Amino acid sequence: MYAKGIKFSDTHPVVWWIWGSCLSVEALLTNNPLLLLLIAVVVINGASARGESGVFGRSFQLYVKMALWVVVVRVVFQIVFGLRVPGDNLFEFPSVTFHIFASPISIGGFVTSQAIVSAISLGIQLADLVLIFGAINAMSNPYRLLRSLPTTFFEVAMVLTVALSFAPEIAIELESVKEARKLRGLPVRGVRAAKEMALPILEGSLERSLKLSSSMEVRGYGIHREVGSRVRPFFYVALVTLIFSSIAYVVFPGVRLVVSVAAVGAVALLVANLASNKSTNRRSRYRPEKISTRGFLAISSALLSVIVFVVVRRLGGVSISMVTPSTIPLAPLGLAAIAIAALALFITLPSAPSFEGPGGTDD
């Protein structure tokens, strides 16, 4: 976008979302810690090599910390509360048995290396998902993704965009209220302090959102809102139906058929709405981003990687059960499949460095 095509080029945000989704599918399909670790390595590399600078780029560190925590907590839980997996005993954890409603619940006991391996695998699996989400955010600023959604989604996208800027805003508000309390010599911890701080924070953020909405209004936001008014209600009904039916599909397995029918109907309605709105929507878009050839190649590599991975899984190459650290299978085909997704990082170019100016937010 800046120095055209020579050294830098921003990759379309959709590319990284597809790439990330493919990797998370792979992470969900295996429990082999080696494969899961490779996924983590690829993702961390991706975030550091193709991440943007700026607020969202910097936040990746937080996700890495969170991922490490997830693994540690998962292993500790396994040791203390986990099911007793039979196998090679490593050590014994002091065990206690409670009798709640006459049914014995025991904590602790023998910890086997099989149990540890499986806990670590599950931990890394969860950590991978956290890392992937963080990496996508670091590699494609969410504002840019929202900008590349179809115009029909504009209003929803706008609300999400504002919400995204709202979260850091609340953090800033909280920080300043805490400081103000320090300056007054008032406590910043404890229930009472939290109660007293909640109001000013809420007040401040509410004030800010009102200001933002008036600022959007005076710059013509929603000026064409009458145009699509006949199709709008259907659009929202379809969107809500889709969201609820996908939740119901998971939560209530008994009604899956009904829910699937509803979901298909909702999707049809959305598509019809998109098509009919194309002619009526008068909003335009500044510099719409297009997916470059490199972007398409990157998407292809991610999709190919998933296909290969699924095939390998069918052949029984990526799953493990009851193994000790020394018997973890290498799964070379699985590793190769993940390596295909890593190709995307070589195909794309790094994004242009954003110009972080000389401070200036000080006064």
Add this chain to the structure above:
Amino acid sequence: MIRFSKFSFSYTKAKRPAISVEDLSIQSGEFVLVIGDTGSGKSTFLKSMNGLVPHFSGGDAIGSIDVFGMNPLASRPSDFAKLIGYVDQDPSSQFVTDRVEDEIAFVLENLGYEQSVMRRRVEDSLDLLSISELRGRSLRTLSGGQAQRVAIASVMAVAPKVLLLDEPTSALDPGAADEVMAILQRLVDDLGTTVIIAEHRLERVLPYVDKVVRIGDYGAVEGSSDPRGAVAGLDFSPPVVEFSKVYGNGAIAVSVKEARKMVTDRVDVSTLVRKWDDDRGEHVRPEISTSDRTVATFDHVKIARLGRLVLDEISFEVSKSQIIVLMGRNGSGKSSLLRAAAGLDPVAFGKVRVGGHDPFALESSLRIATVGFVPQDPGILLFGESVAEECRRSDATGKLEAGTTASIFRRLGGDVSHEMHPRDLSEGERLLLAISVVIAPKPSLLLLDEPTRGLDYGAKSRLVAKVKELSDEGIAIVMATHDVEVAASLVDTVIMIGGGSMVSYGPTRDLLTHSPLFAPSMFKVLAPVPVLSVAEALDFLKAHNE
């Protein structure tokens, strides 16, 4: 053309109208200044022109407004997007996107401009405000002056006929403020834009404007095509106006240039300057920096923020009763210095000591008795539901005798009902209440960050008097401000900060009269005679006028 007739607006449940306009018209291409005390309804007046009042504020409007053939009472604010650009007091609070270029394109996208037109309009706006080098920047990284210019560019993209600006220079240093004013002047001259701005610091704006709209008591709005006449009738006005009222035999000067001409027509300033030296001799400040009077020391302090060095090699001492004014451009690190002194942030290197303690290491109760800090928005320090509760809590946290804070507030001139909610106080009163709660535990050092922002001349001169009183009582004061006139009227010590380090430290008179950017207007009028205030200038001229 904009025309108000028999228009009045009241907020819901208000007893009297917030603003009422009998008859007022603003011609196309005029540069209009809206003046009035803090809280007099300047913002309400501006917002009534594009329908933000009453559509976003609630309340009732009667009468009629005609804005280039449109009626703001009947249309929504978004219908005015192409006709009126509106920029709020705090530009960064109105940013919708996260990048400069996208922010400017936002209005164009909403109005459905073609791709090619859009590209051109964004380019034009960037050029118009001379910010094309900022295009790819994240909005969060802009300095105050840059943010203000981006906000103006983001409404100028559709080339509106009218531009409404609410206090566009209040957060800016004198240099950045001059740049913004020059740009507005260009919009009026080159594009025929009608520019309407509300502003407190009249000395910056007056020389440019064609018309003054004054909002008086009870929101009565009156227009006047004679800026001189309008400002001559004010109780408090900018230094050059005050000066010319006495010196000009009925003529009113609105700019330094005019006031200067008034003087040079009568006397030869370059010969007078010798008389100043004869009168005063060498201007010496009594040396009081002996160790038992030292309240705070900065010893080779470096301050870093987000891993970047913002201030380097800061060394100075603050003694009892001293008033130090910190000056420097936006983003020069004044606030960082105050925050370090208040113990909010640690220093990267060196030592900060207040009353012998490291403020960052102090426990909260000991800290409030050592150093007091009033941040830019004093309201943030106030948590109570009423003034009385605020004072009671201050007494409790400081373990003071009941009524201490209330009596300090009264002494500082807080003459309000103690049942009032702090939010309903005027800006000036709120500032005094914040200062009262901060100084109640008797800190030896008081830090003020931009205390005059948003204050009218009356409130400002009262604040200056209070600060001097506090200093007489022995409190040392360090104040960061962009307001040159306030710095000049405190006549003590000035520290200039620039490029991340202390550029100079010295008596106010020496420093301010040697800085082109921070020179007070009376010095500009009488240069090279180093006068700081109107009273000084008048006394001096009277003594040597034949």
